[in-house]
Amino acid sequence: DTGVSQDPRHKITKRGQNVTFRCDPISEHNRLYWYRQTLGQGPEFLTYFQNEAQLEKSRLLSDRFSAERPKGSFSTLEIQRTEQGDSAMYLCASSLLSPSDRFFGPGTRLTVL
Protein backbone atom coordinates (compact mmCIF):
# COMPACT_ATOMS: atom_id res chain seq x y z
CA ASP A 1 0.00 0.00 0.00
CA THR A 2 1.60 3.25 -1.12
CA GLY A 3 -0.95 5.65 0.37
CA VAL A 4 -0.83 7.75 3.51
CA SER A 5 -1.10 5.62 6.64
CA GLN A 6 -2.04 6.63 10.17
CA ASP A 7 -1.70 4.79 13.43
CA PRO A 8 -3.65 4.05 15.50
CA ARG A 9 -6.97 4.15 13.67
CA HIS A 10 -8.90 4.51 16.91
CA LYS A 11 -7.86 5.74 20.33
CA ILE A 12 -9.96 5.92 23.46
CA THR A 13 -8.42 7.72 26.40
CA LYS A 14 -9.40 9.29 29.67
CA ARG A 15 -9.39 13.01 30.20
CA GLY A 16 -6.00 14.24 31.31
CA GLN A 17 -3.99 11.53 29.57
CA ASN A 18 -1.45 12.18 26.81
CA VAL A 19 -1.87 10.62 23.38
CA THR A 20 0.39 10.42 20.34
CA PHE A 21 -0.59 9.72 16.76
CA ARG A 22 1.66 8.77 13.88
CA CYS A 23 1.40 9.58 10.18
CA ASP A 24 3.44 7.97 7.42
CA PRO A 25 3.14 10.02 4.23
CA ILE A 26 3.62 8.87 0.67
CA SER A 27 7.37 8.34 0.47
CA GLU A 28 8.35 11.01 -2.05
CA HIS A 29 6.02 13.68 -0.60
CA ASN A 30 7.86 16.49 1.16
CA ARG A 31 4.79 18.33 2.45
CA LEU A 32 2.73 17.01 5.35
CA TYR A 33 -0.41 18.45 6.90
CA TRP A 34 -2.42 17.69 10.03
CA TYR A 35 -6.13 18.41 10.23
CA ARG A 36 -8.85 17.89 12.81
CA GLN A 37 -12.39 17.03 11.81
CA THR A 38 -15.39 16.96 14.11
CA LEU A 39 -18.75 15.42 13.28
CA GLY A 40 -20.62 17.35 10.62
CA GLN A 41 -17.74 19.70 9.93
CA GLY A 42 -15.03 19.91 7.33
CA PRO A 43 -11.39 19.32 8.21
CA GLU A 44 -9.74 22.20 10.08
CA PHE A 45 -6.06 22.90 9.47
CA LEU A 46 -3.73 22.33 12.42
CA THR A 47 -0.16 22.44 11.14
CA TYR A 48 2.04 22.02 8.06
CA PHE A 49 5.55 20.68 7.49
CA GLN A 50 7.81 21.02 4.53
CA ASN A 51 10.42 18.31 4.99
CA GLU A 52 11.32 18.51 8.70
CA ALA A 53 10.46 22.20 9.11
CA GLN A 54 7.14 23.12 10.71
CA LEU A 55 6.21 26.15 8.64
CA GLU A 56 2.68 26.98 9.72
CA LYS A 57 0.53 26.40 12.79
CA SER A 58 -3.13 27.21 13.23
CA ARG A 59 -4.48 29.15 16.19
CA LEU A 60 -6.35 25.90 16.89
CA LEU A 61 -3.06 24.29 17.86
CA SER A 62 -2.99 25.13 21.56
CA ASP A 63 0.02 24.66 23.82
CA ARG A 64 -1.18 21.16 24.59
CA PHE A 65 -0.62 20.12 20.98
CA SER A 66 2.79 19.47 19.50
CA ALA A 67 3.80 17.99 16.17
CA GLU A 68 7.13 16.79 14.87
CA ARG A 69 8.58 15.45 11.68
CA PRO A 70 12.12 14.70 12.78
CA LYS A 71 13.64 13.29 9.61
CA GLY A 72 11.25 14.72 7.06
CA SER A 73 9.47 11.40 6.73
CA PHE A 74 6.86 10.29 9.28
CA SER A 75 5.22 12.75 11.64
CA THR A 76 3.77 12.55 15.13
CA LEU A 77 1.04 14.63 16.72
CA GLU A 78 0.92 14.63 20.51
CA ILE A 79 -1.90 15.95 22.65
CA GLN A 80 -1.09 16.47 26.31
CA ARG A 81 -3.68 16.56 29.09
CA THR A 82 -6.50 15.60 26.76
CA GLU A 83 -9.90 17.24 27.16
CA GLN A 84 -13.30 16.01 26.00
CA GLY A 85 -13.29 18.75 23.37
CA ASP A 86 -10.30 17.06 21.75
CA SER A 87 -12.52 14.18 20.62
CA ALA A 88 -12.37 14.26 16.83
CA MET A 89 -10.91 12.61 13.76
CA TYR A 90 -7.29 13.61 13.25
CA LEU A 91 -6.36 13.52 9.59
CA CYS A 92 -2.94 13.59 8.00
CA ALA A 93 -2.32 14.50 4.37
CA SER A 94 0.79 14.67 2.24
CA SER A 95 1.66 16.23 -1.08
CA LEU A 96 4.60 16.88 -3.36
CA LEU A 97 4.11 20.13 -5.23
CA SER A 98 0.55 21.21 -5.89
CA PRO A 99 -2.91 20.85 -4.34
CA SER A 100 -3.75 18.31 -7.03
CA ASP A 101 -1.44 15.70 -5.55
CA ARG A 102 -2.55 15.97 -1.94
CA PHE A 103 -3.65 12.67 -0.42
CA PHE A 104 -5.30 12.11 2.92
CA GLY A 105 -4.81 9.21 5.25
CA PRO A 106 -7.71 7.30 6.83
CA GLY A 107 -7.51 9.31 10.04
CA THR A 108 -7.20 8.53 13.74
CA ARG A 109 -10.46 8.76 15.64
CA LEU A 110 -9.88 10.02 19.19
CA THR A 111 -12.46 9.64 21.91
CA VAL A 112 -11.76 11.34 25.23
CA LEU A 113 -13.91 10.05 28.08
Add this chain to the structure above:
Amino acid sequence: QKEVEQDPGPLSVPEGAIVSLNCTYSNSAFQYFMWYRQYSRKGPELLMYTYSSGNKEDGRFTAQVDKSSKYISLFIRDSQPSDSATYLCAMSPQSGGSYIPTFGRGTSLIVHP
Protein backbone atom coordinates in the same frame (compact mmCIF):
# COMPACT_ATOMS: atom_id res chain seq x y z
CA GLN B 1 -19.43 34.36 8.69
CA LYS B 2 -17.20 31.48 7.65
CA GLU B 3 -14.80 31.90 4.75
CA VAL B 4 -16.38 28.94 2.97
CA GLU B 5 -20.09 28.19 3.19
CA GLN B 6 -21.59 24.86 2.20
CA ASP B 7 -25.08 23.52 2.82
CA PRO B 8 -24.75 20.33 4.90
CA GLY B 9 -27.86 18.70 3.39
CA PRO B 10 -28.64 15.86 3.32
CA LEU B 11 -29.41 15.91 -0.38
CA SER B 12 -31.40 12.85 -1.42
CA VAL B 13 -31.79 12.01 -5.12
CA PRO B 14 -32.88 8.99 -7.17
CA GLU B 15 -30.34 6.97 -9.08
CA GLY B 16 -29.59 8.51 -12.46
CA ALA B 17 -30.32 12.09 -11.37
CA ILE B 18 -28.02 15.03 -12.03
CA VAL B 19 -26.65 16.31 -8.74
CA SER B 20 -25.58 19.90 -8.14
CA LEU B 21 -23.40 20.71 -5.13
CA ASN B 22 -22.34 24.25 -4.34
CA CYS B 23 -20.12 26.40 -2.16
CA THR B 24 -19.75 30.11 -1.69
CA TYR B 25 -16.71 31.86 -0.32
CA SER B 26 -15.65 35.29 0.83
CA ASN B 27 -11.85 35.36 0.41
CA SER B 28 -10.87 36.89 -2.93
CA ALA B 29 -7.36 35.45 -2.58
CA PHE B 30 -8.54 31.90 -3.18
CA GLN B 31 -7.04 30.61 -6.42
CA TYR B 32 -7.23 26.83 -6.14
CA PHE B 33 -10.56 25.07 -5.84
CA MET B 34 -11.02 21.43 -4.97
CA TRP B 35 -13.79 18.94 -4.38
CA TYR B 36 -13.24 15.99 -2.10
CA ARG B 37 -15.44 12.95 -1.52
CA GLN B 38 -15.50 11.45 1.95
CA TYR B 39 -17.12 8.16 2.80
CA SER B 40 -18.18 7.54 6.37
CA ARG B 41 -15.23 7.14 8.74
CA LYS B 42 -12.69 7.51 5.91
CA GLY B 43 -10.30 10.25 4.90
CA PRO B 44 -11.26 12.69 2.12
CA GLU B 45 -10.40 11.70 -1.46
CA LEU B 46 -9.63 14.37 -4.06
CA LEU B 47 -12.16 14.32 -6.90
CA MET B 48 -11.64 17.50 -8.86
CA TYR B 49 -9.16 20.35 -8.84
CA THR B 50 -9.31 23.62 -10.74
CA TYR B 51 -7.17 26.71 -10.82
CA SER B 52 -8.88 30.11 -11.07
CA SER B 53 -12.13 30.32 -13.03
CA GLY B 54 -13.68 28.01 -15.57
CA ASN B 55 -14.99 24.51 -15.99
CA LYS B 56 -13.34 21.15 -15.73
CA GLU B 57 -14.84 17.81 -16.66
CA ASP B 58 -13.77 14.33 -15.60
CA GLY B 59 -16.09 11.51 -16.52
CA ARG B 60 -19.43 12.04 -14.78
CA PHE B 61 -18.07 14.96 -12.75
CA THR B 62 -17.94 18.62 -13.78
CA ALA B 63 -16.50 21.37 -11.62
CA GLN B 64 -17.30 25.03 -12.22
CA VAL B 65 -15.72 28.10 -10.68
CA ASP B 66 -17.19 31.59 -10.92
CA LYS B 67 -14.75 33.89 -9.17
CA SER B 68 -16.80 36.99 -9.91
CA SER B 69 -19.64 35.54 -7.84
CA LYS B 70 -17.35 33.67 -5.43
CA TYR B 71 -19.31 30.51 -6.18
CA ILE B 72 -18.18 27.01 -7.09
CA SER B 73 -20.19 23.98 -8.16
CA LEU B 74 -19.77 20.28 -8.66
CA PHE B 75 -22.15 18.45 -10.97
CA ILE B 76 -22.54 14.69 -10.96
CA ARG B 77 -24.28 13.16 -13.96
CA ASP B 78 -26.01 9.79 -13.90
CA SER B 79 -25.63 9.55 -10.14
CA GLN B 80 -25.13 6.09 -8.63
CA PRO B 81 -25.77 4.72 -5.14
CA SER B 82 -21.98 4.42 -4.82
CA ASP B 83 -21.81 8.22 -5.06
CA SER B 84 -23.50 8.42 -1.65
CA ALA B 85 -20.96 10.23 0.51
CA THR B 86 -20.12 13.63 1.92
CA TYR B 87 -18.74 16.08 -0.63
CA LEU B 88 -16.36 18.71 0.68
CA CYS B 89 -15.35 21.80 -1.20
CA ALA B 90 -11.94 23.25 -0.40
CA MET B 91 -10.05 26.26 -1.62
CA SER B 92 -6.69 27.87 -1.07
CA PRO B 93 -4.64 30.89 -2.00
CA GLN B 94 -1.16 30.48 -3.36
CA SER B 95 0.89 31.10 -0.25
CA GLY B 96 4.52 30.16 -0.35
CA GLY B 97 3.72 26.84 -1.94
CA SER B 98 1.87 25.52 1.09
CA TYR B 99 -1.57 25.69 -0.57
CA ILE B 100 -3.27 25.16 2.77
CA PRO B 101 -6.96 24.71 1.92
CA THR B 102 -9.96 25.94 3.83
CA PHE B 103 -12.75 23.38 3.74
CA GLY B 104 -16.50 23.74 3.70
CA ARG B 105 -18.45 21.65 6.17
CA GLY B 106 -19.47 19.18 3.49
CA THR B 107 -22.77 18.21 1.87
CA SER B 108 -24.15 14.76 2.58
CA LEU B 109 -25.43 13.14 -0.63
CA ILE B 110 -27.70 10.11 -0.66
CA VAL B 111 -28.42 8.43 -3.99
CA HIS B 112 -31.20 5.89 -3.60
CA PRO B 113 -31.84 3.05 -6.07
